[in-house]
């Protein structure tokens with residue numbers, strides 16, 4: 379991985395080796411009884427799940443919980459996404475986009491068939507409930523955005539990352555061009571979005587795409603300010619890293635950027651108490667929880683909240699009829715808010 383690939387709005391670059399060395403020493407110092415009390419289940423349960431379900435495909439040898447965690451840690455650098463998470467404790471535009479990129483997924487499937495898929499690519503892309511929920515969330519967003527693809531509409535993605543959300547909608551029925559606006563703080567993300575637009579849309583005259591560097595937490599977000607400009611704003615992957623105060627700023631900025639009658643579509647990770655436990659694979663959640671709490675410590679874990687709290691925050695600047703659309707596991711609900719006409 380290049381230095382640039384570790385550029386993140388959340389963490390400064392640290393090498394994988396250094397992050398892994400730090401992690402190893404954290405694992406050596408872990409107070410296992412306190413960890414198990416915090417987890418709410420014994421590590422032995424997760425170890426026996428690993429042995430029963432995963433060890434035949436991803437053999438790692440361990441005799442006790444500390445060794446189990448150490449062996450898992452050694453697997454992290456073998457997956458690009460896991461290595462990034464190890465260093466940054468969150469995803470940037472590039473790593474996030476891998477989850478929605480069919481070509482990337484096809485590459486992982488080929489590795490799976492050849493028996494060369496890294497453990498953490500398997501867990502992140504095909505097993506961990508939180509990541510399956512993020513993939514389902516993408517499809518839920520698409521279903522809610524598509525009806526707003528109308529002649530002459532202005533649709534924005536904030537932060538856009540590679541803007542796969544808007545770029546993959548169906549524009550074939552339009553008679554008047556639609557305007558797509560990608561806003562992101564990171565020029566690298568905007569360049570990645572331009573490149574993807576070229577690949578997906580080519581010279582499709584029904585779509586006019588533009589990109590603006592901007593800060594979603596500043597009033598107006600871009601220069602010139604975005605005021606009553608968009609029919610729809612979609613947002614994934616920013617509010618899950620924001621404090622309540624920052625969410626309030628962000629939602630107010632989106633509200634101001636929408637035309638009267640405009641739609642805001644976003645999502646948020648919720649606390650485990652709100653999961654649909656009858657639809658979630660409990661042992662997968664347990665392994666995911668162990669990985670989060672002991673190996674990665676993702677930043678978003680500090681900002682989990684009840685779905686109603688997200689709805690209330692969206693109502694504060696003026697959104698009405700805020701619809702909560704749960705994914706099948708109830709992990710990453712989508713919120714659709716309306717600015718009054």
Ligand SMILES: C[S@@+](CC[C@H](N)C(=O)[O-])C[C@H]1O[C@@H](n2cnc3c(N)ncnc32)[C@H](O)[C@@H]1O
Pocket residue numbers: 387469470471474475536537538539540541542561562563564567592593594595613614615616
């Ligand atoms: C996790 S990525 C999500 C990108 C995209 N929405 C997606 O789903 O693929 C988060 C993005 O937020 C951008 N970002 C972080 N803070 C921002 C801010 N205050 N204003 C605008 N963009 C921001 C980052 O540059 C990054 O591209």
